[in-house]
Amino acid sequence: MLEFPNESEEYRKARNELLKAETRLRAEIEKVAKLRRDLPTGGLVNEDYVFERLDDAGDTERVRLSEMFEDGKQSLLVYNYMFGPEMPSSCPLCTAFLDSISGHIDHIRQRMNLAIVARSPITRIMEFARTRNWGALPLYSSAGNSYNRDYKGEDENGGQWPMANVFVKEGAQVRHFWGSEMVAAELMGDADPRHVDLIWPLWNFFDLTPEGRGEGWYPSLHY
The missing domain is CATH 3.40.30.10 (Glutaredoxin)
Structure with missing residues (x-):
């Protein structure tokens, strides 16, 4: 178990609970990935576009x-x-x-x-x-x-x-x-389907911070 300088007991307790959740999520992501890998092949593409x-x-x-x-x-x-x-x-x-x-x-x-x-x-x-x-x-x-x-x-x-x-x-x-x-599935309370989040690093960066993804912020073409 890792610990960092000057952290409080309250912090370490909360962080350990988060770590348990993170490892459960890791296992769930792999479970879903295996379900995806094990899908039977879908419909034949009738037109060679x-x-x-x-x-x-x-x-x-x-x-x-x-x-x-x-x-x-x-x-x-x-x-x-x-x-x-x-x-x-x-x-x-x-x-x-x-x-x-x-x-x-x-x-x-x-x-x-x-x-x-x-x-x-x-x-x-x-x-x-x-x-x-x-x-x-x-x-x-x-x-x-x-x-x-x-x-x-x-x-x-x-x-x-x-x-x-x-x-x-x-x-x-x-x-x-x-x-x-998932782009067309029921949303989980926000306005974004998050259907390609696993292959989009931007949002995963924000999820590591106290600010998170914020409300109403989206990428722009120019800054």
Whole structure:
């Protein structure tokens, strides 16, 4: 059991109780992760969606969903980035999330595939990406297909949703495996679904402080 200089008995008692809760949470997180890993594969993806990206020369290139899987990597996470053609600018929360993912991309790619898709034209996506130094992120436009609508990244009115989906490739077939369905689940009293918190470091930093996440604070595009 750790102890630190000049702490009171009251502090140590409370901290020990918190430690018990933290270790229970650690076990629960792993329990949930195993339940997720043990899911049977979901529905077959009937359409090999065609996305657009820019190649190294800046030319538009068409890429199918099945082509986003590198050899030896079965899983692909597709994140719906809220940057639709009718939106005046990029979603600040998605932007902050992708800022953090950008720094981890080389590590992520060692074990899995990743794609970031948005509804805007690819030239608009990449123009904004350059302002954030997202050169390493695998960014795609879904403007020419129904992927967003089919996999819950867009509502019936064209509103964009920050959905994350995992797909697995089995031979020539691609199947859905997991989606961040907590985005649409009942909230726990606040206004945020926290559906991708486990892969978003920002909020976990704040949770370690007395101030916590605060009330009403959200990331901005500029400070």
